[in-house]
Amino acid sequence: xxxxxxxxxxxxxxxxxxxxxxxxxxAHASVEHAGDAHAADAHISALRAVSAPSRVAEPAExxxxxxxALAARNHGLPLEALRYDVTPPGLxxxxxxxxxxxxxxxxADDWTLTVRGRVRTQLSLDMTTLRSFPAVTHRVTMECAGNxxxxxxxxxxxxxxxxxxxxxxxxxxxxxxxxxxxAEVEPDAVEAVFTGADHGVERGVEQDYQRSLPLADATAxxxxxxxxxxxxxxxxxxxxxxxxxxxxxxxYGMAHVKWLRxxxxxxxxxxxxxxxxxxxxxxxxxxxxxxxxxxxxxxxxALMIPPGFPDFMxxxxxxxxxxxxxxxxxxxxxxxxxxxxxxxxDGETWTEAGLEDGREGRDRHDGRDGRDGPKGSAWVWRSxxxxxxxxxxxxxxxxxxxxxxxxxxPLDQPWNRGGFGNNLVQRIPVICLPRxx
Amino acid sequence: xxxxxxxxxxxxxxxxxxxxxxxxxxAHASVEHAGDAHAADAHISALRAVSAPSRVAEPAExxxxxxxALAARNHGLPLEALRYDVTPPGLxxxxxxxxxxxxxxxxADDWTLTVRGRVRTQLSLDMTTLRSFPAVTHRVTMECAGNxxxxxxxxxxxxxxxxxxxxxxxxxxxxxxxxxxxAEVEPDAVEAVFTGADHGVERGVEQDYQRSLPLADATAxxxxxxxxxxxxxxxxxxxxxxxxxxxxxxxYGMAHVKWLRxxxxxxxxxxxxxxxxxxxxxxxxxxxxxxxxxxxxxxxxALMIPPGFPDFMxxxxxxxxxxxxxxxxxxxxxxxxxxxxxxxxDGETWTEAGLEDGREGRDRHDGRDGRDGPKGSAWVWRSxxxxxxxxxxxxxxxxxxxxxxxxxxPLDQPWNRGGFGNNLVQRIPVICLPRxx
Numbered sequence: 001x002x003x004x005x006x007x008x009x010x011x012x013x014x015x016x017x018x019x020x021x022x023x024x025x026x027a028h029a030s031v032e033h034a035g036d037a038h039a040a041d042a043h044i045s046a047l048r049a050v051s052a053p054s055r056v057a058e059p060a061e062x063x064x065x066x067x068x069a070l071a072a073r074n075h076g077l078p079l080e081a082l083r084y085d086v087t088p089p090g091l092x093x094x095x096x097x098x099x100x101x102x103x104x105x106x107x108a109d110d111w112t113l114t115v116r117g118r119v120r121t122q123l124s125l126d127m128t129t130l131r132s133f134p135a136v137t138h139r140v141t142m143e144c145a146g147n148x149x150x151x152x153x154x155x156x157x158x159x160x161x162x163x164x165x166x167x168x169x170x171x172x173x174x175x176x177x178x179x180x181x182x183a184e185v186e187p188d189a190v191e192a193v194f195t196g197a198d199h200g201v202e203r204g205v206e207q208d209y210q211r212s213l214p215l216a217d218a219t220a221x222x223x224x225x226x227x228x229x230x231x232x233x234x235x236x237x238x239x240x241x242x243x244x245x246x247x248x249x250x251x252y253g254m255a256h257v258k259w260l261r262x263x264x265x266x267x268x269x270x271x272x273x274x275x276x277x278x279x280x281x282x283x284x285x286x287x288x289x290x291x292x293x294x295x296x297x298x299x300x301x302a303l304m305i306p307p308g309f310p311d312f313m314x315x316x317x318x319x320x321x322x323x324x325x326x327x328x329x330x331x332x333x334x335x336x337x338x339x340x341x342x343x344x345x346d347g348e349t350w351t352e353a354g355l356e357d358g359r360e361g362r363d364r365h366d367g368r369d370g371r372d373g374p375k376g377s378a379w380v381w382r383s384x385x386x387x388x389x390x391x392x393x394x395x396x397x398x399x400x401x402x403x404x405x406x407x408x409x410p411l412d413q414p415w416n417r418g419g420f421g422n423n424l425v426q427r428i429p430v431i432c433l434p435r436x437x
Numbered sequence: 438x439x440x441x442x443x444x445x446x447x448x449x450x451x452x453x454x455x456x457x458x459x460x461x462x463x464a465h466a467s468v469e470h471a472g473d474a475h476a477a478d479a480h481i482s483a484l485r486a487v488s489a490p491s492r493v494a495e496p497a498e499x500x501x502x503x504x505x506a507l508a509a510r511n512h513g514l515p516l517e518a519l520r521y522d523v524t525p526p527g528l529x530x531x532x533x534x535x536x537x538x539x540x541x542x543x544x545a546d547d548w549t550l551t552v553r554g555r556v557r558t559q560l561s562l563d564m565t566t567l568r569s570f571p572a573v574t575h576r577v578t579m580e581c582a583g584n585x586x587x588x589x590x591x592x593x594x595x596x597x598x599x600x601x602x603x604x605x606x607x608x609x610x611x612x613x614x615x616x617x618x619x620a621e622v623e624p625d626a627v628e629a630v631f632t633g634a635d636h637g638v639e640r641g642v643e644q645d646y647q648r649s650l651p652l653a654d655a656t657a658x659x660x661x662x663x664x665x666x667x668x669x670x671x672x673x674x675x676x677x678x679x680x681x682x683x684x685x686x687x688x689y690g691m692a693h694v695k696w697l698r699x700x701x702x703x704x705x706x707x708x709x710x711x712x713x714x715x716x717x718x719x720x721x722x723x724x725x726x727x728x729x730x731x732x733x734x735x736x737x738x739a740l741m742i743p744p745g746f747p748d749f750m751x752x753x754x755x756x757x758x759x760x761x762x763x764x765x766x767x768x769x770x771x772x773x774x775x776x777x778x779x780x781x782x783d784g785e786t787w788t789e790a791g792l793e794d795g796r797e798g799r800d801r802h803d804g805r806d807g808r809d810g811p812k813g814s815a816w817v818w819r820s821x822x823x824x825x826x827x828x829x830x831x832x833x834x835x836x837x838x839x840x841x842x843x844x845x846x847p848l849d850q851p852w853n854r855g856g857f858g859n860n861l862v863q864r865i866p867v868i869c870l871p872r873x874x
Contacts, residue, residue, distance in 0.1 A: 042871040049831070050753035050868050062499015068508060068587060069752050072599050075512030078676070080536040090527030090674050097749050099517040150505060158750065164509050202749040237527050239515070312534050312639040313595065315506050316487035394486070431487045434479040 001117035003266040006193045006210070044204065051201045056285070056417065057155040067150075067160040076164025082305045082329050085168070086139065086232060092167030093253075094239045095144050095159060097209050098200030101259050108235075108243040113227070117193075117264035120184035127243055130229060133174040138226060138249060141168045141331045141381040145252035145279060145295045148422030154285075156419035163303060163426050166331075168381055171247045173228030177219040179263070185215070189265040192218040193272070194246055197259035205273045211257050212270035213248065223249035223379055227260065249379035250297050250333035252421070254279050282417040292416075298333030299423040300409055302340045302384065302401035306428050317430040319390050326353070327385035332403035339402040340384040346396035346427065347411060353399070356383035390432040397428040438554035440703040443630045443647070481641065488638045493722070493854065494592040504587075504597040513601025519742045519766050522605070523576065523669060529604030530690075531676045532581050532596060534646055535637030538696050545672075545680040550664070554630075554701035557621035564680055567666060570611040575663060575686055578605045578768045578818040582689035582716060582732045585859030591722075593856035600740060600863050603768075605818055608684045610665030614656040616700070622652070626702040629655040630709070631683055634696035642710045648694050649707035650685065660686035660816055664697065686816035687734050687770035689858070691716050719854040729853075735770030736860040737846055739777045739821065739838035743865050754867040756827050763790070764822035769840035776839040777821040783833035783864065784848060790836070793820035827869040834865040 057064075063071075074095045081091040103111065108127060115123035144165035149156055151163070180192070196209040218225055226247040229236060236242040241258030248255040254274060270276075280292030305328050308319035326344075330337040341350035388397070402408040413424045494501075500508075511532045518528040540548065545564060552560035581602035586593055588600070617629070633646040655662055663684040666673060673679040678695030685692040691711060707713075717729030742765050745756035763781075767774040778787035821836070839845040850861045 039871065039873055046829075046868055046870050047748075047755065050751055050755065050866075051748040052750065062501060063505050064499060065587075066751055068500050068505075068597055069599060070750075071505060071508040072513045072597075072601050073515045076509045078510045078533065078537055080539075081675070083539060088675055090529075090531070090676060092527075094527070096515065098747050099743075100515055102517075102520060150502075160505055160509075162506060162509050200746045200749055201755055206755075238518070238525055239527060306536075309637045310535050311484075311488040312637055313489065313507075314487055314503055318484065318487065318638055318643075392483075429487075431483055433483050434476065436476055 001264060001266050003191065003193060003212070003268045003270040003272075006117070006195070006264045006266060006270065006272070047201050047206060048204045051204045053203055054417070055157050057157050059154060061155075063150070063160055064157065067157060070159045074159055076161060077167050079164060079303060079306050082303055086170055087167040089232065089234075089237060092169055092240070093142070093144060093165040095146070095165065095253060096198065096239060096258075097202065098198045100238050101197040101199075103197070103238065103242055103259065111243050111261070113244060113261055113263070115179055115183045115263045115265075118186040118189035118267055119180075119265050120186065121182070123179065123183050125179070127229065130174055130227065130244065133178055135172055136175060136224070136226065137170050137172040138224065138247065139168065139170050139380045140247055140249045141166065141379060142253050142256060143298050143301070143331070145254050145420045146418075147301075148424060149419030151424060152413055152415055152419050152422055156417060158419060165253075166301075166303070169231050170233065171226055171228040172230035172233070173226040173244070173247070176225040176227055176246070179227060180219055180265075183265075185265055188267045189215055190268065191215060191266050191270050193264045193266055193270045194257040194260055195262040195264070196241075196257045197261050202273060203277065205277070207273055209257065209274065210270070210272045211255055211274050212266075212272070213255065215265075217248070223251075225249075252295055252298055252333070254295065278418065279420065280418060281420055283415065285415075285417065295418075295420045298331065299421045300330065300332035300334070300337060300401040300403045300407050301423045302328060302330035302337075302399035302409065303426055304328040304342075304397060304399045304428055307397070308430065317428060319430055319432050321390055321392055321432055321435050324388045324390045325385060326388050326397065327383065328399055329381035330384055330399070330401035331379075331381040332401065332405075332407060333379065334407050335403040335405035336378050337382050337401050338404045341400045341402075342386050342388075343398040343400070344388050344395055347398055347425070350400065351386065353384040353386040390430075392432050392434045395430045395432065397430055398425045400425045438701060438703050440628065440630060440649070440705045440707040440709075443554070443632070443701045443703060443707065443709075484638050484643060485641045488641045490640055491854065492594050494594050496591060498592075500587070500597055501594065504594060507596045511596055513598060514604050516601060516740060516743050519740055523607055524604040526669065526671075526674060529606055529677070530579070530581060530602040532583070532602065532690060533635065533676060533695075534639065535635045537675050538634040538636075540634070540675065540679055540696065548680050548698070550681060550698060550700070552616055552620045552700045552702075555623040555626035555704050556702050557623065558619070560616065560620050562616070564666065567611055567664065567681065570615055572609055573612060573661070573663065574607050574609040575661065575684065576605065576607050576817045577684055577686045578603065578816060579690050579693060580735050580738070580768075582691050582857045583855075584738075585861060586856030588861060589850055589852055589856050589859055593854060595856060602690075603740070606668050607670065608663055608665040609667035609670070610663040610681070610684070613662040613664055613683070616664060617656055617702075620702075622702055623704075625704045626652055627705065628652060628703050628707050630701045630703055630707045631694040631697055632699040632701070633678075633694045634698050639710060640714065642714070644710055646694065646711065647707070647709045648692055648711050649703075649709070650692065652702075654685070660688075662686075689732055689735055689770070691732065715855065716857065717855060718857055720852065722852075722854065732855075732857045735768065736858045737767065737769035737771070737774060737838040737840045737844050738860045739765060739767035739774075739836035739846065740863055741765040741779075741834060741836045741865055744834075745867065754865060756867055756869050758827055758829055758869055758872050761825045761827045762822060763825050763834065763836075764820065765836055766818035767821055767836070767838035768818040769838065769842075769844060770816065771844050772840040772842035773815050774819050774838050775841045778837045778839075779823050779825075780835040780837070781825050781832055784835055784862070787837065788823065790821040790823040827867075829869050829871045832867045832869065834867055835862045837862045
């Protein structure tokens, strides 16, 4: 099966792929089911009218109504919720490209996940069959690739995350490699393409949400990819992919396809919109033809639980003089976090924070790359803490993570056109009240 | 007990009330614990530096970074989730003024709710005792008073809701009037003041979140106010007030005090910040001394599930020609919704939609004011639907609710300085694709 076929062999209302005439338009050049060329042109023109190309905000441009509409739908982790090892339901970040598909309990019983393409045995799995495979649970920290986008200058116009698009959950399901072994993948397969039930238009391209993984990643031992049907011991909530989704530990959220209904093994690399057009690091502001590099694993990041209490509107923190515990979490999708540094003078000086010596921490210390611990343990955030002697006045706090592979958070923004992987250090303005007060 | 005392008899770090010198500054004129005047002045100056007065955005001002930070923390109901009778966890709107307080399972066991002030028997109730009272469950549609704020021109700068700050849940707990009967309210009591554990600064005023209800509302039969400890049959999630909160059916969300730890009966009306300064309808843009009218019950609103599928960035909807089912929910905190009208031509013409004839619908038809149905049934949204024959081209859909008390949604914005109760009709731009396509 050629990867391009995956885009036209779908059921329901999603039968058509609309061409995209951008620099990467060949990714979507086929309009295989259109009745005639004129109708296809009219269809494309109609969609273009509501679906604009990507853009970067003007220098003085505030957040637009469109960005606000996305921010009102999707949500981040309120930073005080970093205190939980496992994020409670409703506090884990959520990003939904189109709509949450309609899947009520009755429809979930009828849900079918197909495994097809370059396999010897095509599979059609209902939820009962999926649950009959031996289940595993992995604790995974997940982050949106666009986290930090709204802090970039100039700002790419899309979901306007600041720093909060993260969460940690216990995901239960079947290892993907178990299903692929069952299906007996053909030797010429190079990728697995995952199709979700969410359907929409993006930059003129009508599509179901689709992403692929190289076969080596899809069948790896660690990180072990899951076809997950439970989050924190309960059925997946609608917004997290009910009834079944992909979980790819260590990778940004775009890889964890929700509402998963098809896995197609292909003998050519997938060039669909979310793979070849979106989710690319394009570091030049001037060259629209830059194909960019693929967005894959999570860059290291530390976040601090904002200390003290906030002002409602500015979110500036207020503390009283004296010792203030500073704590938070740090993670990386490349290798375990080995160091967190904290600054209380806006990055002038840094001191090393204590890293938790808990289960995840010890497991990670067993091996430099985290692969000696229990499965999944390397892909969970790690607690850190230190104490700050607060003195009256204004301060800016910051934290900075470094992982075992030598990646560290930048002090200058890692700008790219899509606003991906911006792990610039977090800054927390704090006012410390006068003494004797 | 005088209502002013409620603000200074609190434990922990919240022992001080900082004066507010605005037009309603007398609401917070007492700094009873300050060591000396100089320290108090320094304290106030420090807080003022991070906590600005309210303001209205400039005509061309985009959404600010501060508004975005609130939008990233708090979140609305993704409108496709209007399909659920009861909103699943994580999809119900959330607004948290300050931080979600730290209340883990162990601390919840130690949680104490006090009932004091103008009562004959002061109560100190732990969760076990609260659960020992006969429990009731009410299904309630809750909406933020600021819903619609970001659609106002000029835009009041605060949490920038569009239309999505709503949700419906089954709340289980003890009727407030049961607890007040147990405490034996003194005849001179006029209000109950509710204090939450969330602590912060707002327009220069350091405070725990506090709101009051007139005694008549606090002890009413319908709507019956609940001291709730379960949401949809499970313990309250942290962001919804764990372990216990107030639920005031029919009232905007600011009345439903979360993380409830104290109920004080007072013989004077409460003049705290959230009662006398915030949450007032001030309809003049020019008169900062206008004390305004209190924000109380929910104005009627209908919302439509956006039909078809969306463009990722603009959220414009795409449908195919032919019959399209339009459906949604409508509610009012004044009286049952009796009519929903739908327009498919941007408000030029309106046709009446069918209202559900389900349990809530029937109950409401039993009595004009909804008080003959099971308790709480009048305070739940109601389903409506109609069919639209979509034709190729662009359209703007809208829906408009009217309640039994004669309130209807306005076609012109109900502007006020705080941006409260903006129930201007929702507009949904839709493109219908060409025929034969």
